[in-house]
Amino acid sequence: xxxxxxxxxxxSIGQNTIDLIARAPDDYDVVALTGAxxxxxxxxxxxxxxxxxxxxxxxxxxxxxxxxxxxxxxxxAAGTDAxxxxxxxPADWVMSAIVGAAGLEPGLTxxxxxxxxxxxxKESLVxxxxxxxxxxxxxxxxxxxxxxxxxxxxxxLVGEDMSAVERVIITASGGAFRxxxxxxxxxxxxxxxxxxxxWDMGQRITIDSASMFNKALELIETREYFGVDxxxxxxxxxxxxxxxxxxxxxxxxLMAHVGPPDMRHAIGYALSWPDRSHLPVERLDxxxxxxLTFRAPDDARWPALRLAREVMARRGLAGAVFNAAKETALxxxxxxxxxxxxxxxxxxxxxxxxxxxxxxxxxxxxxxxHADQMARHSAQHIIEQL
Ligand code: NDP
Numbered sequence: 477x478x479x480x481x482x483x484x485x486x487x488s489i490g491q492n493t494i495d496l497i498a499r500a501p502d503d504y505d506v507v508a509l510t511g512a513x514x515x516x517x518x519x520x521x522x523x524x525x526x527x528x529x530x531x532x533x534x535x536x537x538x539x540x541x542x543x544x545x546x547x548x549x550x551x552x553a554a555g556t557d558a559x560x561x562x563x564x565x566p567a568d569w570v571m572s573a574i575v576g577a578a579g580l581e582p583g584l585t586x587x588x589x590x591x592x593x594x595x596x597x598k599e600s601l602v603x604x605x606x607x608x609x610x611x612x613x614x615x616x617x618x619x620x621x622x623x624x625x626x627x628x629x630x631x632x633l634v635g636e637d638m639s640a641v642e643r644v645i646i647t648a649s650g651g652a653f654r655x656x657x658x659x660x661x662x663x664x665x666x667x668x669x670x671x672x673x674x675w676d677m678g679q680r681i682t683i684d685s686a687s688m689f690n691k692a693l694e695l696i697e698t699r700e701y702f703g704v705d706x707x708x709x710x711x712x713x714x715x716x717x718x719x720x721x722x723x724x725x726x727x728x729x730l731m732a733h734v735g736p737p738d739m740r741h742a743i744g745y746a747l748s749w750p751d752r753s754h755l756p757v758e759r760l761d762x763x764x765x766x767x768l769t770f771r772a773p774d775d776a777r778w779p780a781l782r783l784a785r786e787v788m789a790r791r792g793l794a795g796a797v798f799n800a801a802k803e804t805a806l807x808x809x810x811x812x813x814x815x816x817x818x819x820x821x822x823x824x825x826x827x828x829x830x831x832x833x834x835x836x837x838x839x840x841x842x843x844x845x846h847a848d849q850m851a852r853h854s855a856q857h858i859i860e861q862l
Pocket of ligand 1: 483484485486487488489490510511512513514515533572573574575576578596597598599622623624675676677678679680681739
C-alpha cells in the first residue's frame, strides 16, 4: 500500500486525484487531505478515504471541520502550522495542488521527508525553483510534473538526452478572450474570464488562462523544471487543447504529446510513474476531430508572456515577485477593483519599481517570503492609486 497525501484536495486537481485514488482503494493508505473553505467536501472525502488527518488552511473553520468529522476517527487540524505538520507526516507520494504561493512550504516540507512530490502547484517552481530543486536533491526526493504541458514534455523526454533538445513548445488554448477584439478586453467581466473554452479548472487558473498569466508561469516552470534555456522555449496557441506540448530535437524530429483535456491523465501518469496505468480518460478519435490548428501568440493581447521572459532574464527572486504581484492583481480583478488588462499593467509596474535588492537576494525561504510580501504590498499600493 502506498501512503499518499493530497494538498488542495477540495480543488479541481485534488478532486481529480481523489477520483483516481478512490478507484483503487486497496492500493492507497491516505495520510492527509487538506483544503481551505470547502469543509463539507474535505470531511466527506477524508471519511470516505479513511485519511489519518484532514486539515483546513482556514483556522476559523476548525470547529466546523471537527463537527463534520465527529465520530469518524479522522483527526481535524487547521492553520498554516497544521498544513506543515501534515506535510511532515511520512508519505510515499504527495500531491501539491494548493493554489498560489501558499503551496510552497507544504511542498518543501514533503520533499524534506523524502516523499515523491507530484507538483501541480506551478507557483512553487516560479517563486522558488532553485530552492525546490535543491531541497529535492538534498533529501533524495523526486519531483514529478502534473501541469499537463510539463507532464507532456516529461513524457516526450523519456529515454532522450537533454543535449539533443533544440526546443520545447508548450501549447496554450488562448483562453476565454482568444478571439475577442482587443478593445473589448477592458470591459471583460469576471464571469466571462472564468469560462474556459476547453478545460474545467479552478477559477484562478481559468482567469490566468484568459490573460496568459498561466502560460507565463508555465514558461518559467519549464525553465526551472527541465533546465532549458528560455530562448529554446516557445508558446504556441492551439485552440483545440489536444497537443499539450512538443519537444524538438536536433535531428528535426518533433515529439508531440496528444491527449484529451483531462487532468486525470497527467495526475495518473505521476501516480503510476515510471509505469503507465489504465486511466479513465477519453480515447481520441482523430478522424472525427479532423484538424488541429495553431497560431503564434499575440503580444498585444497577452503581455504576460513578455513579462515572463523579462522575469527569466532577471533571474533571482524575480519569479516570486512576479507571482505575488500577479496573485494580488488577480484578487483585484476578482474583487472588481481592476479591469482585465490592468492586471498586466500592475504586475509590470511592480517589476519595474520594486527595490532591485529584493530580487537579487539569495534564494532562501525567508527571502522568498519577504520578496513575496513586498511585491504584494507594492501591487496593492499601485492598485489603490489607479
Ligand atoms: P482550485 O482553486 O480548484 O483548488 C485550490 C485548492 O487549494 C483547494 O483545495 C483550496 O481549498 C485550497 N486553497 C485555497 N487557498 C488556500 C490557502 N491559502 N492555503 C491552503 N490551501 C488553499 O485550484 P486548481 O485545482 O485549479 O489548481 C491547483 C493548483 O494546480 C494551482 O497551482 C494551479 O495552477 C495548478 N494546476 C491546475 C490545473 C487544473 O486543471 N485545475 C492544471 C494545471 C495546474 P478550498 O477549495 O477548500 O477553499
